[in-house]
Amino acid sequence: MVTAKVWVLKKHFQGFPKPSDFDLKKIELPSLQDGELLLESVFLSVDPYMRPYSQRDMKEGDVMIGTQVARIVESKNPAFAAGAFVVANSGWRSHFISDGKGLHLLPSSWPESLPKSLALGTVGMPGLTAYFGLFEVCKMKPGETVLVNAAAGAVGSVVGQLAKIGGCKVVGCAGSDDKVAYLKKIGFDEAFNYKTVTSLDEALSKASPDGYDCFFDNVGGEFSSIAINHMKKHGRIAVCGAISQYNDSVPQKGPYVQIPMIFKELRMEGFIVTSWNNRREEGQKALLKWVLEGKVKFHEQVTEGFENMPAAFIGMLRGENLGKAIVKV
């Protein structure tokens, strides 16, 4: 019998999640039935969506939602061999049983030299978010100017690099000087610390006096209400996330955006990356190629130990991560 450790949501979050909102439990896993697999999590992802989705999709006592790279320990399913690695969406669990549905084998072209955790970040859901958000929602064109916030994060850092590959000028903002330095290192044309600039308006004007054709918005709130006034005519805004709102008990009432929307004839479009699940392979192949060519750099904020999942999650929400926040079991 295998004993699995799982993190459950003990209490719905009020504001920022607290360690006391989680409970670590042990579950004895049964023996495998025909068609089933036993897997052990090797890397687990902590992502911003877990904060709002927990409110919408979970009840207290549920296992926290989330994805992992897992190794197949034992298989009674002919489609999956023991020893292979998959991306699963099985939540915060150290071990779990699956019938094979919803498991994505890592691409066979995955080189040994590349950390498998990238399948949760740059070459996984966040990277695909950047890929489809830029190409399908922003529809960026060479020579345009792209703005991205939370730019040193899992999604934002890929947005900036893909926009450079696409021949654009890229402006990014992040919440620390170290992150700003990282953005310049990976090729952003302009980068600033939104926490320390005296005026966001001035910082946006200085970074791109002519304004922005595309705004990849990961943050929402006041930043977006100001940034929208810096959009060029017929600009496009990809509403990817609103992390500035997730931990607020009472969402901010931002200034209205309709006026610039009308006068600048802007297109503002929200999206969820799962809308392109049928093109997942295309995106992963492209991202893997650019990583291997060195055109897309990656950085991971790795927290060691399954017992530290809540700390990694809370740390990411507080901006302590540079690049994709990952937990290594």
Ligand SMILES: NC(=O)C1=CN([C@@H]2O[C@H](COP(=O)(O)OP(=O)(O)OC[C@H]3O[C@@H](n4cnc5c(N)ncnc54)[C@H](OP(=O)(O)O)[C@@H]3O)[C@@H](O)[C@H]2O)C=CC1
């Ligand atoms: N639509 C979709 O399909 C998807 C949407 N998303 C969204 O994309 C965004 C980025 O996700 P991801 O790259 O995984 O996360 P990150 O790796 O960027 O980590 C979150 C970052 O958000 C920033 N942040 C946190 N709170 C605030 C705040 N109050 N104001 C401004 N910035 C803040 C912090 O960076 P900093 O130091 O810059 O403050 C923090 O490091 C999120 O909004 C997420 O919900 C992600 C995946 C899919």
Ligand SMILES: O=C(O)CCC[C@H](O)\C=C/C=C/C=C/C(=O)C/C=C\CCCCCO
């Ligand atoms: O099990 C699930 O559905 C979660 C799957 C997560 C998976 O890896 C794929 C997509 C992740 C999407 C992330 C979206 C965002 O981060 C945007 C977050 C929140 C927007 C507001 C949601 C409000 C819910 O009430």
